[in-house]
Amino acid sequence: MDRLPIRRALLSVTHKDGLAEFARFLHDKGVELVSTGGTMKFLKEQGLPVTAVSDVTGFPEILGGRVKTLHPKIHGGILADKDKTEHLATLKEHDITPFDLVCVNLYDFASALEKKLPLRDMVEEIDIGGPCLLRASAKNFHSILVVPDPKYYDEARTQIETGGVDLAFRKRMAALTFAATSRYDDMISQYLSK
Numbered sequence: 771m772d773r774l775p776i777r778r779a780l781l782s783v784t785h786k787d788g789l790a791e792f793a794r795f796l797h798d799k800g801v802e803l804v805s806t807g808g809t810m811k812f813l814k815e816q817g818l819p820v821t822a823v824s825d826v827t828g829f830p831e832i833l834g835g836r837v838k839t840l841h842p843k844i845h846g847g848i849l850a851d852k853d854k855t856e857h858l859a860t861l862k863e864h865d866i867t868p869f870d871l872v873c874v875n876l877y878d879f880a881s882a883l884e885k886k887l888p889l890r891d892m893v894e895e896i897d898i899g900g901p902c903l904l905r906a907s908a909k910n911f912h913s914i915l916v917v918p919d920p921k922y923y924d925e926a927r928t929q930i931e932t933g934g935v936d937l938a939f940r941k942r943m944a945a946l947t948f949a950a951t952s953r954y955d956d957m958i959s960q961y962l963s964k
Contacts, residue, residue, distance in 0.1 A: 773934030774915060779871040780823075780848070781813065782806045782839065782900065784878055790816045792873070792923040798872055799869070805843045806838045807831065826867075839899040847905045848872060852913040871926075872907040873917040876900045876954055884960060894937060896958055908951075911944035912937070918947040 779801050783789055791813065793803060797818050804821045805813055813820045825831050826839040839845075844905050846866040850857040861868060882895035907916035915935045922943065929935040 771818065771935050773932075774870060774910055774913070774940065775934050776915065776930050776935060777803055778802045778804065778867060778868045778869050779849075779873060780804045780839075780844070780869050780903065782809050782823075782903065783875045783876050783920075784897075784900075786812055789813075789873075789919045791817055791921065792920075795927055796871075796930075797858045804869070817901035820951065835897075839903055842866070842893070843896040845867075845902070845906055848903065848914060849910050851910065869907075869914060872904045874900050874907075875919055876904075876950075877908045879954065879957055879961075892948050892961065897954070901954065904947050904951050908947040915940050916943050916947045918943065918950050922946075940959075 776796070776799070776858060779796055781789070781803060781854055782805060786809070789809070790922045794816065797803060803818060803819060804823060804826055810820050810822055816910060823838055823841075824843065827843045831838045842864070843866055846855060846861060846864065847869045850851060850861050850866070852858065852868065854885050860866075876897040878895070879895050882892055887895070903920055907914050914928065915929075917923065925939070926935070926943075929939050
């Protein structure tokens with residue numbers, strides 16, 4: 771798929787800089803917004819309609835928020851190759867709606883390091899669902915746009931304005947996403963190795 775229309779977006783971010791404007795732009799373009807916890811609360815405060823991830827999955831957030839997005843109704847909607855009829859048939863069979871855009875940035879582990887929190891508290895600052903969402907979206911860049919940082923909102927908006935996000939941009943965002951998750955994992959690995 772060369773040009774990807776954006777109809778459904780999953781937004782789950784730690785850094786909310788520029789998010790209100792980006793989400794409003796998406797909403798104005800007719801994009802369904804799906805979100806989690808704090809991001810969902812923030813978007814609702816901006817007056818935007820948002821579908822809760824738990825409404826999509828039919829399952830509540832559990833374990834103090836450790837498990838929110840790790841569900842086939844989310845990852846099936848992210849990992850389906852829209853060029854494969856068998857993938858689309860599987861989505862239909864299981865009543866899964868595909869995503870076209872995933873906008874995620876990770877728990878701020880670097881700030882937690884600066885606070886020198888106890889080990890048990892530091893572990894809670896390790897993002898699990900976020901890297902899974904980012905990596906799944908980056909892997910499937912042929913069928914989805916991943917936006918891993920607020921600094922790419924303007925470029926994404928420009929792409930969406932044209933009526934479809936081109937493959938070259940999606941591939942570049944995928945590469946930047948894998949670089950970001952790699953740095954994140956390396957930071958955690960270095961911390962745990964001390």
